Amino acid sequence: MTEAATEASVDTKTRILTVAEELFAEHGFDAVSLRHITTEAGVNLASVNYYFGSKEGLVAEVISEHCAPINRERLSLLAEAEAAAEGKPLRVETIVDTFVSPVFTAAEAADGSTGRFCRLVGRVMGDRDERVRALAAKQFPEVFAAYQEALCRSLPHLTPEVLGTRLLFMAGALVQSLLFLDQIGDVMPGPGEKVDVATLRHQIIPFMAAGLSAPRPDDSAA
Amino acid sequence: MTEAATEASVDTKTRILTVAEELFAEHGFDAVSLRHITTEAGVNLASVNYYFGSKEGLVAEVISEHCAPINRERLSLLAEAEAAAEGKPLRVETIVDTFVSPVFTAAEAADGSTGRFCRLVGRVMGDRDERVRALAAKQFPEVFAAYQEALCRSLPHLTPEVLGTRLLFMAGALVQSLLFLDQIGDVMPGPGEKVDVATLRHQIIPFMAAGLSAPRPDDSAA
DNA sequence: GTCTATACCACGATAGAC
DNA sequence: GTCTATCGTGGTATAGAC
Numbered sequence: 154m155t156e157a158a159t160e161a162s163v164d165t166k167t168r169i170l171t172v173a174e175e176l177f178a179e180h181g182f183d184a185v186s187l188r189h190i191t192t193e194a195g196v197n198l199a200s201v202n203y204y205f206g207s208k209e210g211l212v213a214e215v216i217s218e219h220c221a222p223i224n225r226e227r228l229s230l231l232a233e234a235e236a237a238a239e240g241k242p243l244r245v246e247t248i249v250d251t252f253v254s255p256v257f258t259a260a261e262a263a264d265g266s267t268g269r270f271c272r273l274v275g276r277v278m279g280d281r282d283e284r285v286r287a288l289a290a291k292q293f294p295e296v297f298a299a300y301q302e303a304l305c306r307s308l309p310h311l312t313p314e315v316l317g318t319r320l321l322f323m324a325g326a327l328v329q330s331l332l333f334l335d336q337i338g339d340v341m342p343g344p345g346e347k348v349d350v351a352t353l354r355h356q357i358i359p360f361m362a363a364g365l366s367a368p369r370p371d372d373s374a375a
Numbered sequence: 376m377t378e379a380a381t382e383a384s385v386d387t388k389t390r391i392l393t394v395a396e397e398l399f400a401e402h403g404f405d406a407v408s409l410r411h412i413t414t415e416a417g418v419n420l421a422s423v424n425y426y427f428g429s430k431e432g433l434v435a436e437v438i439s440e441h442c443a444p445i446n447r448e449r450l451s452l453l454a455e456a457e458a459a460a461e462g463k464p465l466r467v468e469t470i471v472d473t474f475v476s477p478v479f480t481a482a483e484a485a486d487g488s489t490g491r492f493c494r495l496v497g498r499v500m501g502d503r504d505e506r507v508r509a510l511a512a513k514q515f516p517e518v519f520a521a522y523q524e525a526l527c528r529s530l531p532h533l534t535p536e537v538l539g540t541r542l543l544f545m546a547g548a549l550v551q552s553l554l555f556l557d558q559i560g561d562v563m564p565g566p567g568e569k570v571d572v573a574t575l576r577h578q579i580i581p582f583m584a585a586g587l588s589a590p591r592p593d594d595s596a597a
Numbered sequence: 598g599t600c601t602a603t604a605c606c607a608c609g610a611t612a613g614a615c
Numbered sequence: 616g617t618c619t620a621t622c623g624t625g626g627t628a629t630a631g632a633c
Contacts, residue, residue: 286554
């Protein structure tokens with residue numbers, strides 16, 4: 154941020170980040186020690202604290218590096234779709250697609266297994282440490298507002314408040330699905346129904362679109 | 376389990392459990408040390424290991440004590456509804472209600488703040504430690520199967536596989552909503568829109584019912 | 598500025614005395 | 616069944632070399 158990075162510092166810093174990302178995705182944030190990371194990266198233990206301030210700082214950096222481009226692509230795809238629609242409200246499925254697709258695209262683009270990336274994303278939002286979640290949530294308001302606005306135009310029978318809540322439901326379903334991807338077999342009793350990322354992506358869009366488009370809560374009260 | 380519990384041992388064990396539940400809900404599973412728990416409970420540090428084997432064992436016990444009654448009530452409410460329907464398929468909203476209500480009932484019944492309980496439930500499923508999630512998932516197949524069957528009857532146009540996946544989406548949305556309840560203000564950009572448990576409960580049912588009832592994935596493919 | 602060596606304190610776990 | 620003492624490992628802070 155403040156200093157012009159020399160080659161050496163960039164090397165050390167990125168080496169830490171690369172290894173950390175790998176190990177965090179594989180074993181979780183607090184199952185991986187700084188000693189493990191620094192040994193694997195061939196750097197000194199204290200350099201983590203030097204470059205990132207703390208372990209949490211390192212975690213935050215890893216999170217940022219993954220979430221920022223996804224959110225940027227979301228806004229970009231949404232803007233594209235809106236430009237193409239020329240003022241007309243978008244189909245809800247289209248809106249959902251721009252929200253969901255960047256996540257799966259990133260998952261497939263990640264070198265190595267896609268499962269690793271999914272677990273990392275899932276871990277971020279599902280983390281029990283409030284500070285970690287807060288870091289992830291920090292990037293969200295802008296994205297949230299854009300989708301809320303788009304949905305308001307497409308679903309004029311619903312209030313912004315209701316749509317806001319439903320956006321949270323949507324994000325929750327997505328995140329939790331990613332988190333449980335690797336142990337779906339444990340919770341599904343059926344015989345080896347394996348659910349892969351492609352299936353998930355294909356099935357989640359109609360679910361979300363229908364949920365978002367549901368009648369007003371008051372209309373279906375028990 | 377194996378030994379007949381004496382008064383003293385029960386006292387120590389339950390005292391640990393009570394304090395642990397409180398502190399876990401408040402600060403998270405690994406933010407609370409065994410020393411913190413045992414000091415607060417007025418028992419010796421080693422007694423946790425004696426009664427629960429490990430910290431993870433204690434966590435598992437706390438989880439079990441919360442999830443088991445919720446899942447029992449789910450099955451009970453579902454069975455009641457099915458008995459009342461006399462063989463006819465249930466309304467999807469009814470099914471969703473039996474799934475969601477026990478969670479919120481438990482949240483409101485918890486002495487102290489309801490937020491604490493919500494966070495605990497959220498933490499269990501959102502935990503980054505796979506072993507913790509696996510413990511929670513262990514109780515699920517039975518519940519999962521019952522709901523999958525009920526939904527198949529109510530939504531005959533959908534396959535069990537699709538409904539199974541949507542059940543996961545539903546559970547995910549619920550869990551993640553609980554987890555983020557206390558920091559919704561951070562992610563929602565609007566001016567102080569506070570979302571309380573009652574609102575959440577009221578709004579989540581139509582969302583889920585509509586999502587579950589959505590057309591087959593193939594029908595709405597892009 | 599960048600990096601290293603090292604010391605510190607809190608944690609979970611366990612062995613063995615009582 | 617309960618306690619004390621202790622072990623290995625964790626994150627963190629700092630003094631000082633380059």
